Amino acid sequence: MRCGHLETWGVRSSERPDFRRNYCVLKQRKSSPIVAGDFGGFDMPFLIAILGVLGAAAFWWYRMKAMNEAARDVADVIGRVQGSVRRKKLRKQAALSPLTAIDDPVVAAATLITAIVSEDGPVLPQREAVIRAVISEIADKKKTDEAVIYAKWAASQIDDTTIVIDKLAPFLRERLDVAERNDLLQMVNRAAQGGEKRLEISDQRILRLRQKLGFEVN
Numbered sequence: 001m002r003c004g005h006l007e008t009w010g011v012r013s014s015e016r017p018d019f020r021r022n023y024c025v026l027k028q029r030k031s032s033p034i035v036a037g038d039f040g041g042f043d044m045p046f047l048i049a050i051l052g053v054l055g056a057a058a059f060w061w062y063r064m065k066a067m068n069e070a071a072r073d074v075a076d077v078i079g080r081v082q083g084s085v086r087r088k089k090l091r092k093q094a095a096l097s098p099l100t101a102i103d104d105p106v107v108a109a110a111t112l113i114t115a116i117v118s119e120d121g122p123v124l125p126q127r128e129a130v131i132r133a134v135i136s137e138i139a140d141k142k143k144t145d146e147a148v149i150y151a152k153w154a155a156s157q158i159d160d161t162t163i164v165i166d167k168l169a170p171f172l173r174e175r176l177d178v179a180e181r182n183d184l185l186q187m188v189n190r191a192a193q194g195g196e197k198r199l200e201i202s203d204q205r206i207l208r209l210r211q212k213l214g215f216e217v218n
Contacts, residue, residue, distance in 0.1 A: 098154035099167040105175045106139045108168045109184055110151035113191050115164040116209075117199055118155050127195030128152070134187040161205065169212030181213045 102108050113131055114123060123131070128148065136144045158164055172184065188209070192199040211217045 098157045099164065102150075102154070102168065102171070104147075105172060106135065106143055107147045107150055108172050109138070109187065110135050110144075110147035111154045112164060112168045112172070112184075112209075113188050114148070114151040115155040115158065115161050116188055116201060116205060117191050117195075119161045119205075120199065123152055123155075124196050127191070130194035131191050133194075134190050137187070138183075162208065165205070165209050165212055169209055173212065173214045181215070184213070185210070 099111070102111060110131065113134065117123065117127060117131070131151070132144055132148050135147055139147060155164070173181065176184065185206075188201070192201050207217050
């Protein structure tokens with residue numbers, strides 16, 4: 001293929017053989033002289049250096065990602081262990097929490113009665129009706145409903161009736177006179193006698209209840 005002469009920046013192409021040879025080759029490949037000049041001047045070591053930097057960056061990015069994932073896994077394990085410890089602590093504290101929230105004598109009486117009569121089994125409908133009947137003697141219908149509902153929940157949260165007696169009987173002793181405390185003992189007895197079957201409350205429970213209510217115990 002024949003290449004023509006070029007005038008470049010005041011110098012004839014015939015006076016620049018290297019330029020003329022490169023230009024002819026580029027004309028044959030239909031490439032731009034400007035692009036060819038840039039490509040011809042590209043430094044291969046520089047390209048290798050860039051690839052090395054990119055490779056190192058990719059390596060450290062992967063390492064950091066793996067380290068972050070490992071740190072999250074460790075944090076999850078620690079969180080589960082701490083959560084288990086907190087749950088055990090809360091379970092111990094929860095034994096008293098339903099009782100410490102009680103600040104009303106009617107609710108306290110209903111909870112005390114329910115805990116005692118439910119010690120040997122769940123409170124069935126007929127027993128619940130008896131509890132409502134005895135609580136209605138000291139409260140209106142709305143307050144009775146609220147007291148019995150809370151009493152059933154609180155009693156179900158506590159396995160040991162002794163805890164209920166030790167917590168609520170002194171609370172009631174401070175707020176009830178002697179006659180009212182005697183009435184409370186009678187209410188407990190009536191709740192135990194009614195319902196699906198008659199319940200026998202142990203003498204130990206009655207003695208402890210009387211003692212915590214402030215009565216003399218022989």
